Amino acid sequence: MALKNTREANYPEWYQNVVAAADMAENSASPGCMVIKAWGYGIWENIRNIFDEQFRETGHDNCYFPLFIPLSFFQKEADHVEGFAKEMAVVTHSRLGKADGKLVPQSPLDEPLVVRPTSETIIADSFAKWIKSYRDLPVLVNQWANVVRWEMRPRLFLRTREFLWQEGHTAHATAAEAEAETKQMLEVYRDVAENALALPVLVGRKPEHEKFPGAVDTYCIEAMMQDGKALQAGTSHFLGQNFAKSAGISFVNNEGKTEFAYTTSWGVSTRLIGGVIMTHADDEGMVVPPRIAPYQVILVPVIKNEADREAVTNYIEQIKNQIKSLTPFGEKIRIKIDNRNKSSVDKFWDWTRKGAPIICEIGMRDVEGGKVMVKERLKLGTPEGKQIMSAEQFAEDVADRLEAVQKEMFNRAKTRLENNIRTDIVTHEAFEKYFANANRFLKEGDSNAVAFVRGKWSGDPNSEELLKALKITIRCIPFDQSGTKGECLLTGAKDAEIDVIYARTY
Amino acid sequence: MALKNTREANYPEWYQNVVAAADMAENSASPGCMVIKAWGYGIWENIRNIFDEQFRETGHDNCYFPLFIPLSFFQKEADHVEGFAKEMAVVTHSRLGKADGKLVPQSPLDEPLVVRPTSETIIADSFAKWIKSYRDLPVLVNQWANVVRWEMRPRLFLRTREFLWQEGHTAHATAAEAEAETKQMLEVYRDVAENALALPVLVGRKPEHEKFPGAVDTYCIEAMMQDGKALQAGTSHFLGQNFAKSAGISFVNNEGKTEFAYTTSWGVSTRLIGGVIMTHADDEGMVVPPRIAPYQVILVPVIKNEADREAVTNYIEQIKNQIKSLTPFGEKIRIKIDNRNKSSVDKFWDWTRKGAPIICEIGMRDVEGGKVMVKERLKLGTPEGKQIMSAEQFAEDVADRLEAVQKEMFNRAKTRLENNIRTDIVTHEAFEKYFANANRFLKEGDSNAVAFVRGKWSGDPNSEELLKALKITIRCIPFDQSGTKGECLLTGAKDAEIDVIYARTY
Numbered sequence A, B: 001m002a003l004k005n006t007r008e009a010n011y012p013e014w015y016q017n018v019v020a021a022a023d024m025a026e027n028s029a030s031p032g033c034m035v036i037k038a039w040g041y042g043i044w045e046n047i048r049n050i051f052d053e054q055f056r057e058t059g060h061d062n063c064y065f066p067l068f069i070p071l072s073f074f075q076k077e078a079d080h081v082e083g084f085a086k087e088m089a090v091v092t093h094s095r096l097g098k099a100d101g102k103l104v105p106q107s108p109l110d111e112p113l114v115v116r117p118t119s120e121t122i123i124a125d126s127f128a129k130w131i132k133s134y135r136d137l138p139v140l141v142n143q144w145a146n147v148v149r150w151e152m153r154p155r156l157f158l159r160t161r162e163f164l165w166q167e168g169h170t171a172h173a174t175a176a177e178a179e180a181e182t183k184q185m186l187e188v189y190r191d192v193a194e195n196a197l198a199l200p201v202l203v204g205r206k207p208e209h210e211k212f213p214g215a216v217d218t219y220c221i222e223a224m225m226q227d228g229k230a231l232q233a234g235t236s237h238f239l240g241q242n243f244a245k246s247a248g249i250s251f252v253n254n255e256g257k258t259e260f261a262y263t264t265s266w267g268v269s270t271r272l273i274g275g276v277i278m279t280h281a282d283d284e285g286m287v288v289p290p291r292i293a294p295y296q297v298i299l300v301p302v303i304k305n306e307a308d309r310e311a312v313t314n315y316i317e318q319i320k321n322q323i324k325s326l327t328p329f330g331e332k333i334r335i336k337i338d339n340r341n342k343s344s345v346d347k348f349w350d351w352t353r354k355g356a357p358i359i360c361e362i363g364m365r366d367v368e369g370g371k372v373m374v375k376e377r378l379k380l381g382t383p384e385g386k387q388i389m390s391a392e393q394f395a396e397d398v399a400d401r402l403e404a405v406q407k408e409m410f411n412r413a414k415t416r417l418e419n420n421i422r423t424d425i426v427t428h429e430a431f432e433k434y435f436a437n438a439n440r441f442l443k444e445g446d447s448n449a450v451a452f453v454r455g456k457w458s459g460d461p462n463s464e465e466l467l468k469a470l471k472i473t474i475r476c477i478p479f480d481q482s483g484t485k486g487e488c489l490l491t492g493a494k495d496a497e498i499d500v501i502y503a504r505t506y
Helices: A011-021 A038-057 A071-076 A078-084 A120-130 A175-195 A242-247 A271-280 A306-323 A344-354 A364-369 A391-419 A428-437 A463-469 B011-021 B038-057 B071-076 B078-084 B120-130 B175-195 B242-247 B271-280 B306-323 B344-354 B364-369 B391-419 B428-437 B463-469
Strands: A025-027 A034-036 A068-070 A090-099 A102-115 A139-148 A162-172 A201-205 A217-224 A230-238 A250-252 A258-260 A262-269 A297-302 A335-337 A358-363 A371-376 A386-390 A452-457 A473-478 A498-503 B025-027 B034-036 B068-070 B090-099 B102-115 B139-148 B162-172 B201-205 B217-224 B230-240 B250-252 B258-260 B262-269 B297-302 B335-337 B358-363 B371-376 B386-390 B452-457 B473-478 B498-503
Touching (some): A011 A025, A011 A271, A034 A038, A038 A175, A068 A071, A071 A102, A071 A120, A071 B102, A090 B102, A102 B071, A120 A139, A120 A162, A120 A262, A139 B139, A175 A201, A175 A262, A217 A271, A217 A391, A217 A473, A217 A498, A230 A271, A230 A473, A262 A271, A271 A391, A297 A306, A297 A344, A306 A335, A306 A358, A306 A364, A306 A391, A344 A358, A358 A364, A358 A391, A371 A391, A452 A473, B011 B271, B034 B038, B034 B162, B038 B162, B071 B102, B071 B120, B120 B139, B120 B162, B120 B242, B162 B175, B175 B201, B175 B262, B217 B271, B217 B391, B217 B473, B217 B498, B230 B242, B230 B271, B230 B473, B242 B262, B262 B271, B271 B391, B297 B306, B297 B344, B306 B358, B306 B364, B344 B358, B358 B364, B358 B391, B364 B371, B386 B391, B463 B473
Parallel strands (some): A297 A358, B297 B335, B297 B358
Antiparallel strands (some): A025 A034, A068 A102, A090 A102, A090 B090, A139 A162, A201 A217, A201 A473, A217 A230, A230 A262, A250 A258, A371 A386, A452 A498, A473 A498, B068 B102, B090 B102, B139 B162, B162 B262, B201 B217, B201 B473, B217 B230, B452 B498
């Protein structure tokens, strides 16, 4: 029943296999755009709800800003446009007409409109209107929206031309307050990634050449995928007064003087789902962390004899009623009875490929014995992955069991991350040699397996080119700096002070 | 403290005043697009959540389909494109470049992309891939998304170039099943409009010339605004096999024969918020039905003496704790303590203009007496609108009070609707005369007030032009037909059989 490709044999193909087998998303007729199907969208809704609660608790209001940004807004912010200029969808006409019996664009716009790749410029324009006095500050908003970046090599969830995300935007009276906000939201990202998505992350600051266009500082959370590559899972930007100056976000401070505000922005996207897949899925398909699973418990009736249908159906309803008020993770449990017109074996494999955390198969023998066959997706194929227990015990245990699965998923990923940050490479020579040969799937003790390298960096201005030559990136400058000096792994320069994470990425 | 314009003096201006005073939305720098601010977006989120629950209960899954639709997809569906062709945003380039130092669109697309005005064509393309056999049916999906129609006279919430909506799309094996789905979702719309938005509606079918482009039948819910005009609040379309044929949604039925599927689509949008405003707001600002209010209870501290601050703050926290686990409407109560740096009078008027259902003002005298000053927004300015009561009584009553306000809002609007459907106009002559003179704000017993007219229609094919000449529309053919014959109000033809609702609209 395994997927066509294993992780080890062909990781990129395996990824596509998982997305298809779990029925999470597919390519659409709209080039480079995806259709997010029910199981994928359900995961996204759960992620959204968990973030939303934290955004609210930290004082942010959800709003909605326009999809279209006048072209002139990009002209205003020189640094910003340099970073994005290459990849934007541009609306130039507002009408379809006919020419030679074929539809053609008509009515050219006076000013072309850019489909938002991100909304700093248009939101800054609103902020400029809203903010007059220090009493109006801080302004703390967030929006859930679609954005478009014209990717040339689209991949489902990871890099699509249209994707869904949230973007928080805030304005503050002081740099210190804005920086604190930037870090607070990074911490929200870390918390949700680790505790809801079971995605252990490294936190830190981006080097100069990896910053968001127009930002003073970009902070990030970085995760390790099962092939040892890094995935940027969320970013939080301190924008200083850059956008405030170009958009005119100024305010009268409490001494009567006019100042520019300090702004921030921060975002996570449907790419997180790609990260969850590449962290937790296995060679049989998806494995969804219970906290974000659209359904946490699947009840599959096993009807061998048509005469048993009513008894089995009633028994399953009973079990559902026994557990439906449970609250694993402090939220209402999500249960699905699968009554589709399909064999129970096919149903089991459907939910296995989708990665539903707990799949129960219930037949006449269970009805008679008051039992339930409980299968844990995470432990598929192991003896503990399959247990027959009394319905009472199941009802008593299931919430704890879901929480235990969540913890176990995090711990496994955390162990993988910790075991595969190499700190034994301390010279430029060894570093070059390692990345020249690092081409194997992550495996404990394999010195040629792709992994992260934590080591020194001199901050050399030519780093970007050197990194490109080695096909690697600096993921971040971790907050926990050692303070020691050593050889720059990238350039060989002595007395380099900065600790960074070097890694391959997608 | 009243708004600049009253409803009676200048209804369109009054509407803009309410939206601004309640801080719900504003025009943006992106022409014709709105910024939905926190209070407006919070209302939308509540509307979304209530619908979502009903969509789920009726078996629909949320998914997400692409923003962009290849131009050729519109070519396929001739009827459909005729209806929409005039008002679409078209993406023609995928890059910004520079010419003479100015940003310009570059990299023309091989095929232009239309920003979805609605998603029938692109979703039908997915359905064609998903559906092979009768076992795959029905397919029941919904998406929450932004759509774009190039409106030339934009008005906040009512008619903006970009708006938010949900669009349900389903495919079925038989016409009967698809028609039942169409009507089921219309009933969901009626239920939510009446019970959550306190918006009484008429339900019926659209006449031929008002149908959705490409539909066999369009059903609708229609509401009456305070100026006696009609607002279409939601539509549900039975699409027959039209989209199935152009997109190739076919399946092998249970006798082994290949057939085209029958599809439906149905949608409501942020326009509903415009309907809620025009139904419930008054000359002081917005009045939000409690069920969809972002905050249902506002607690405003009244600090006359800085020394009292702590006592008042603690007392308010206590009150919040006493009520925070209440569940009016079966949902967690939404409470806001307004601690902004503003006078309590200003705060009271802010929340009054926003239309928060219950506003409590609490000062030192209340702390000492164990009291609360409770103001009901709906009854602003009346003796019952303002009550001092014990904190215990308030906590005991508040959930019921919110539910009573909800009911009262619905009843008031229902009475207005029922009292202003004229059935006393039974001849073509009287009908023409009435609409020639109907120019006054809705007022009981005023024969020249704008109202709905329920009467006969012959179904004449020239009706559209005749209606235009009178500046009216047929809103719907109500489900409850009388079965009698009479003079067609529009043409004067005898023995007309169809009962319709004639009305002015926006």
